[in-house]
Amino acid sequence: MRQAALLVALVCVVAVPVAGAVGATGGQSAVQQDDLVTNGTEISIHLQPNGDARWNVSARYELDDENDTAAFGRVAERFKAGETDNGFSIGVFRAAAPQVSEQVGREMEIRDDHRTATQIDNANNSTGVLTLQFTWTNFTQVDNETLVVDSFAGSWFGDLRGGQTLTIRPPEGYDTQSVQPAHSTVGGAYQWVGPQAFEDGEPVAEFAVAGSGNSFTFDSVTMVLLGVGGAVVLLGGIVAWTYVRRQPPWSDTGDDELPASGEEAAAGATAGAAGSGTTSGDGGDAAIDPELLSDEERVERLLREHGGRMKQSKIVEETRWSTAKVSQLLSAMDDEGRIEKLRIGRENLISLPGEGVNDE
Template sequence: MSPRVLAALLALLLLVPAATPAVGATLGGGGPVAQTTPTTSVTENTTFYLQIRANGDARWTITDTYALEDENDTRAFEDLATAYVEGEREVGWEQSFRRASTAASEATGRQMNVTSVRRDYVVSEGKGTIVLEFTWTNFATVEGDRLVVGDAFNTTDGTWLGHLTEEQRLVISPPTGYGVLSSPPLTAVEGGELRFEGPRTFEPGYLRIVYAGDAPTTTTAPETPDDGPLFGGGSLWLGGAAVLILGLVVAVGYMARQGAAPQAARTNDADGDAEAAASDDVMADATDSDDNADVDVELLSDEERVERLLEQNGGRMKQARIVKETGWSNAKVSQLLSSMDEEGRIDKLRIGRENLISFPDEDIGDFEE
């Protein structure tokens, strides 16, 4: 194993007081928030995934992904990660966020706590990922049908989240049924999720977001041209053209059916009945096929997308493949699967180096890693 990677892995699970700050932050009266992750030359990325809940709590998932150069690196990572999951080694993130929640409680006057801590790790395709999940209570304020995020980032001396480094990103996601009413300027909003890519700094008060229940989700998109919208307003003629085209299609279809009628009349009744029955069977098969193929995944919830993937793959999949198929981050997938596991919608089982995801009643006895 290369000395560089070994040193990084040791730093990962051992508290190192001299480590570089993880989240560029200063807690009230204290120094920078300690970090114990490896050097940036080894760390591929760190994602802070923040899922806001309708009651104001926030479920955080923090993933640190590392490059594993060979089998020795992989074994060393697994040994240390296993010790971390079993509570025999500590990582700086949890303690750092506990200090941050205490500082935020003092600044806002709202009682906050870090609870429901869960640890995990994943090894796949030359990468090792450490996962930390926890709930930060009372993170957002509830104002009727609105949720306001922002003051939990404050301390009496400013903010505990001062910057993101180059390999770090912050993703904030609203509860189901909530849309973004206002967010920091020049911020990417995709499917309701706000994404902040490092390197960047945050001034106190910058991270203020307002969500509303049943509000339309805003997304970043090119501005509408000056000549008006495509449909409605000054372009009503397009609606008339669409109706005209539809009428022509119907007329052509009717004429085609009329043209085919004489030929059908020349067949005997038995042949006609057989052909009609065969046609009905083909149409039924086509309809069933279309029902399966034409499902718009954009209309499915995240949980439904996972369940659909499982159905398409015999009821079981590796977690890493779900990440690949959906294009979601490791942090989002990990949090989503943990939630579905708690609800009994799926089973999450570690087999070897990977998490196997399956339906609760699925037989995995013959699974081969």
């Protein structure tokens, strides 16, 4: 744990005395002193794109009764006039700036200091707030579009005690690269609440302009992941489509049959069915569009193209129909006498009437 240098000084505002002469008796004076007890010290640092930082250091006091309110009124007047010297002075920061400047190698200046005092009225009591505001130039390191908070190097700042809060807010339009140590996030700012021990150089933080080359934040990571995911989905769709195109239809209805292959169209065969009274000569139906043939006619044409007989599995392969559809179709054609089925081992041999093995 580091020695609490600056914050020890700020703790001196815990008891703020307000003195005033109220009379004298017997040549002796009496001095009445009112003490206010702080409800906490808040340090807020708003970083600027040019490397400067706007500081707000505030002490809050609970005003429980009229005496507290009157005491705060007197403290507030002296505070705004710069007459108090209880560690809540701009001089504390001006004394620290040269040490920090030497640590980080940048010229620094404390300027534009301003003091305010406000009273916030609540339902049952009131709160008095004393605030010191100033600009600390070159507080952060500016590297192209990146701000690096490195000015807590050394032991000048110290650790947070109970009731003390430190808040660092990046500029608008900046994304967060890293913030250490562990912290809370409040309204886009990073906050530490005492008691909080800091290691040497902490807290440290880095911010980058949104959309810059250094800014690889949650949003950009999400976009990359979405892009990769979309590419994977697209590739999967292409593979699935290719696979489906190479598989036979699974429907058992004639509506699902695929167009005849180029080999079928080029071969040309006779149309018509056995027993239909339609016959053709060699190549007489070569010009018939395969799409105009019935399922039975396509089977008969295939059989003629293969010398009048085929294995059932070969018909499935040539037509690219499902096995179930071909089986049902051939059974119906066998019943009608349009083909003959012969079981040979584990295979069915399909032939046109008069072309079977038993007919030879």
